[in-house]
Structure formats: structure tokens, C-alpha cells
Amino acid sequence: MISMLASWHPVVVHFAVALTVTSFFFDLTGATTRFTQFATTGFHLMVTAVPFLLLAVITGNLAEGMFPSTEARTLIDQHLTLMNAAVWGFMAIAAWRIYATANRKFTRASMFFYLAVLFLVCVAVFIGALEGAALCHAQ
Secondary structure, eight states: OHHHHHHTHHHHHHHHHHHHHHHHHHHHHHHHSSOHHHHHHHHHHHHHHHHHHHHHHHHHHHHGGGOOSHHHHHHHHHHHHHHHHHHHHHHHHHHHHHHHHHTTOOOHHHHHHHHHHHHHHHHHHHHHHHHHHHHHHHO
């Protein structure tokens, strides 16, 4: 059962990465144009990304034990560091945005702060994904 869940990690991760990055681009478009529908879509994509990110963490932790070699261990450590920073950073700003939106305190300035942090999260996701891809090819 554990190996089956661990094998789902590459599939789940693609949804998490796609939703996170797409959320950023929709929010960026909504912040830089007068079309607020883009920011609304970015918000919904952000909310949708949260369960996939949590599932990616769970399946990734299960998949971690599948790489016994020391060469893969270095890649796993780099991958874990980047992806943990990205996932928990995303969770923190997502929780803040949901709270601020619900209390009608999410302003245009808040959006640009959110976008700056989300950009850093997307960079960490991209670099961590490269490490994860290297792991798949090393196996």
C-alpha cells in the first residue's frame, strides 16, 4: 500500500505545480490589468492547489525511502529542502490571503506583496522540480 501511494507522487506533483504556477500568472494578470476576473481565478486556483500540495508532501515522504543510494540521497535532501520551503511558504501566504480576502482587507498593495512571495515560491518549486526530475532519472 505504501509503495502504491509513493508511486502516485509524480502524478500528484504535476497538479500541485501546475495549479501553483498558474495561480501566480492569473493573479499577476489580474493585478496588472483592469480585469479583476483574473485575480478571482487566481484565488480559486490557489485554493485548489492546497490539497494537492498536501497530498504531494504525503506521497513524497512515502517515496523518499525508495532511493537507497548515497548519490540519490544528496538529490533527495536538496529536493526536500526546496519543496518544503515552497509548500509551507505557499500554505502561509494562502492562509493569509484567504483570511485577508474573507475580512475584506486584501488590497492592491497586499496583492503585490503576495505576488512577490508567490514568485519566490514558484522559483523554489521550479528548482525543486528539477531536482525531483533528476531523482526520477537517477532511479
